[in-house]
Amino acid sequence: MFELKVLSEPNIVSTAQVPDDFSLSYSSARAQASVLSDGFGRIHHYLRISLVxxxxxxxxxxxxxxxxEWTSHEELLTDGEIIRLARLFVGQGVKxxxxxxxxxxxxxxxxxxxxxxGALPGLQTLAMTTNALLLKRKLPALRAGGLNLINISLDTLQPDRFKEITRRDGLGLVLEAIDHAIELGYSPLKVNCVVMRGVNEDEIVDFAEFTRRRPIEVRFxxxxxxxxNxxxxxxxxxxxEMLRMIRRVYPMESLHTSRKETAKMYKVSGFLGRIGFITSMTDHFCEGCNRLRITADGHLKVCLFGRSEVNLRGAMRGGAEDQDLLELISTAVGGKHARHAGMxxxxxxxxxxxxxxxx
Ligand SMILES: C[S@@+](CC[C@H](N)C(=O)[O-])C[C@H]1O[C@@H](n2cnc3c(N)ncnc32)[C@H](O)[C@@H]1O
Known part of the structure; x- marks a missing residue:
């Protein structure tokens, strides 16, 4: 009745038998399992929703x-569809x-x-990842609405380089937004920095220094x-290599995060902030993956690196009841593979x- 698009997945690996047939037949075993648990015992408490x-x-x-080629406005989820899906996921245990x-x-x-x-009962964390150009002005209202965690993306602390990487001006606005978010009590405020050789790897130590007096978590x-790309x-x-670069300058303590965590956490001794490394490429953390994603056009992706998608927007617009949506979601999550297959x-x-x- 509704579309479940499963493509062949050369880029993710299953260590268990994954059925070839992903039809919508809802096996009694799956029906008994939680909608958001997969075949490897992972329970998905974390949903990322792309808004645009x-x-x-x-x-x-x-x-x-x-x-x-941008998706047309009509094909993007409406506010009502976003809230409906969010409510459904939170009802199944998303926190x-x-x-x-x-x-x-x-x-x-x-x-x-x-x-x-922010008003959904059971939701504990409402987070946003943003480039922060528009954040300072909007933050007080967002905070009042329940936004309680912010990740700001920032790949350089140099104005000219900011322009080269982003092809726009704006470093000053981002730095102001970081200070403002700290003033409003966001702690830790997370700063995401994608490190690329020949682009910004020479700023790793500067970003470590950035954590000296700020209650932030810089995540490389x-x-x-x-x-x-x-x-x-x-x-x-x-x-x-990043770790060695910082250790040449500062003593770093490991905060002994588990292998399953997304970020391996450290701190420079005596600094207020912390430093994390997101090692998706050289040391994956798939076994602890508890994330699902909904794209702005309403497709559910169970793995960032996987091609399989379930068109929840199409299902909703085709008249799906909540139970139909839950069955689609359950089938997709149940088919999630063990890990990605390497860079x-x-x-x-x-x-x-x-x-x-x-x-
Ligand atoms: C796609 S952006 C969307 C949110 C928002 N526009 C922002 O800039 O934070 C979310 C995050 O993905 C990261 N990202 C994008 N492309 C990436 C890549 N090729 N490798 C690693 N991280 C990437 C960005 O740096 C950013 O922190």
Whole structure:
């Protein structure tokens, strides 16, 4: 009745038998299991919702240089559809929702969306990943609406380089937004920095210094391959190398995070903030993955690097009841694979560009 699009998945690995037939037949075993648990015992408490595809920056590692065919407005989820899906997921045990994009602050009506999500009973964390260009002005209302965690993306502390990487001006606005969020009590405020060789790896120590007096968590992200972003292994700076670069200058303590955590956490002794490494490429953390993603056009993705998608928007617009949606979601989550198959296979296979997935 509803579309479940499952493509062959060269870029993710299953260590268990995954059925060839992903039809919508809802086996009694799956029906008894929680809708958000997969075949490897992972329970998905964390949902990322992309609110828009557009962005006010043009970072080449995120958005194809040749541009994109944007999805038409009618094909993007409406506010009502976003809230309906969020309510459904929270009803199944999701505790954390992150709003992303594109640039989520470009979504008109963002204040109202945050307010409605913030009021969902059972939701503990309402987070946003943003480039922060529009954040300072909007933050007080978003905070009042229930936004309680913020990740700000920032790959350089140098104004000229900011312009080169993003093809726009704006470093000053981002730094102001960081200070403002700290003043409003966001702690830790997370700062995401994608590290690319020949682009910004010479600023790793400066970013570590940035944590000296600020209650922030700088998270260095290994550069990941997505469609159209010209990834190659030479541009990837493995986390071990980043760690060595900082250790040459500062004594770093490990905060002994578990292998299953997304970020390996450290801190420079005596500094207020902390430093994390997101090592998706050189040391994956798939076994602890508890995330699901809904794209701005309403497709559920169970793995960032996987091609399989379930068109929840189509199902909703085709008249699906909540129970129908839950069955689609359960089948998709149940078919999630054990882990991704490594950066080379990911780089060689098709996926969406990051800007249309929502990081
Ligand atoms: C796609 S952006 C969307 C949200 C918002 N516009 C922002 O800039 O934070 C979300 C995150 O994905 C990260 N990202 C994008 N492309 C990436 C890549 N190729 N490798 C690693 N991280 C990437 C960005 O740096 C950002 O922190």
């Amino acid at each position: 595809e557009h962005c006010n920056l043009r970072c080449s590692y995120c958005m194809p240089e040749e541009g994109l 954390k929702i992150r709003l992303t994009g594109g640039e989520p602050l470009l979504r008109s009506g963002i204040g109202k969306i945050v307010e409605e999500l 992200i290994e550069f990941m391959p997505f469609d159209g 010209r990834w190659n292994e030479d541009k990837l700076v493995p986390y071990n 080379h296979l990911i780089a060689a296979s098709k996926n969406r560009p990051m800007i249309t997935i929502g990081g």
